[in-house]
Amino acid sequence: MTIADTQPHMQSTKEIGTAWDRMVAKRRLYTVLGLVILIAAFVSSVRFADESNAGHFFDRLPHLFDFLSWLIPKEWNDVWRALFDIASVNDKGGEEFNFDKGRVYVWGAFYIPEYFELMIVTINVALISTIIAFVFAVPLSFFAARNLTNSWSLRIVTKRLMEFLRAFPEIVIAGLFSAILSIGPVAAIIAITLHTIGALGKLFYEVAENIDMKPHEGMKAVGANWWERIRFAALPQVLPNFTSYALLRLEINVRASTIIGAVGGGGIGEELKLSISRGFGAKTVALVLLLFVTIVAVDQFSAWLRRRLVGEHAFLLQH
């Protein structure tokens, strides 16, 4: 079939040529228009951001590294001391160098350095939130999947619920629960869990909608009920993918728990925020180092586990 067959009014090559030229011209016009709009939006956004900021970009640009240079510790050994809570020679009673004050004694003289303890709290927040969210997201995702749940209303309700949980600002949930439960990591756990239910639920039901339906039909043919069909036909197919997504989410949640910690949820985020805003050089460097190493380690571990579970797969980063 040629173009002349489908578009009988275009008979000659010349006509096709002009039509092509016209299409290209139209496309170019759209591209140029799009670019103009984008540039206009960009320039006005930059001006808007610059005007409503406390310090202006070009005024402050030469001072960009002032703060960083202030953060560089006078003595690099202080970084290790801060990390492992070893008393510093620079300690003159202030908070900047009181490294040994934060030790958490476990057994006699054996202690866990303060920042490691805080990091453990943060990781636990991420881990337990991911586990709880997984438990809730799995059934929800089956209710939302078109091929597994017939009821239109149930599907819509679950999908909207998951969207709502995803979009609801986490700091509001954290703030509400820290007013109820008193300040601490549990408010962060609840906030991250609710968000993760929404995020994982979406990924999960997309996986569930793409499963091979033949086992499901087989189960139906032998008279299995809904629960048995899910258990024996759907779950074995989706579990590797579900676990893989949960691991991916764990990585994101380790970061999220440091962020929520910084706005009052405890853990290492709060310490980091305090340390940066007070300009404690050695402490900040130690904290960033610990955070960086931990996040890279969690990333690498979960990437390795994911590869073992589902093989080489490109996964989208999902927030």
Add this chain to the structure above:
Amino acid sequence: MTVIDANRMHEIETRYPEYFHRSFRQRFGGLMILIATLLYSLYAVWFFDLPKLFTEAHWERVGIYLSQWVSYDVQPEFRIEGDGSIDIRYPRFSPLGDNPHPDWLVNNPDGSITVSISGTSRNVTVSKSETIVTAHGISVPVDVSSGAPKVVGPVPGWMTVYDDNVLADLGFAGNVSISVDRVKIRKRFIGWANFIFDTQSSFFDKPVGEVVSLIVSGPRIKPDQSNLSLAFDDIWNNSEWQHGDVWTKLFQTIVMAFLGTLLGSLTAFPLAFLAARNITPNRLLNQILKRFFDFLRSVDMLIWALFLTRAFGPGPLAGSGAIFLTETGTLGKLYSEGLENIDNKPREGIKSTGAQTVLVHRYGIMPQIVPIFVSQTLYQWESNVRGATIIGAVGAGGIGLKLWEAMRTNANWENVAYMVILILIVVFIFDTASNALRHRLMGTKAH
């Protein structure tokens, strides 16, 4: 019913040994993981001391805070003066304004005052010698003529007697606190008070028709300003709801996400070509760039935001910068992975014509990846709008700080609700718009 005999069963078993003789790991692996997860959950319960936390939590606050999201209250105070008259006072920032004459408050001919808390079934009558609280079908007089308030007759369950005051809890509708010389009433209304005009505005407490006719044809309230612009000013600068500030901050969040994502994608785009191992065959450079992307992502938006607020001062510039740095990492990774997955044939075809490298990239690679890149960038923009509320709370501009401040006072939950609703609307609009755009770019199957 078909019955399988022993021989047939044995035959099946030998034919599919992998299903009948499974290794220990295959049989119990799932169970072990389940047990480990349960054990870990128990550990977490102990670690965060959940039982203690949940028993000590102020659960009664849940109802209070949630009801404050959708309601407001008026707290008149009735002072019984020495000469027997009753003086009514409203708090300084009462939602009823400076000149309140609520119709739920009736001055009786005998000098007493009746306040309806909820219809006619729940009300309070204040007189100089006693206060009568009517609720749940009974009327309970509280005698205030002696040194301490005294409930006449049996004390109902919804009333609590303290040394110098009596508290009557009337549920959601409000409560009454009675002491010898003053009665405090909290009356709760559904809705958001003064959402449009605050008590300072000249349009306050006027019915809609009157406001419209004032704006359209009324005489100027302020001689140097038209009524329309005055009305707009009053709404925009509403002191309780701060519409202007809230909307500007919300817009800041969107702009921050836009700037950060756009700059991040512009930076990540050329770097991704250098990081993709099929396009730039220098393994060392690939690895350095990929680790650099990892670094940008793992140091995280929050830390960048904290650093940049120190450098530029609080505001959207710091927020945009933080998003820019993280986005360079995220998009760099996504772009370079996208480039590594392209079909090589168009490239080879164009190379075989003797085209320059730039042209090979332009015609061999770009048409394949531009839809994917635009789609990923749109997705990141959308998710950054959602995520940027949080870095706002540490001072990086946007609506986050306003949200955090409104929550910290524990009194402005209705303002929190307002901002949350605005954020949800914006997120849903972005969600829908970016989904629609992505579908158009990628055909029917997005991602």
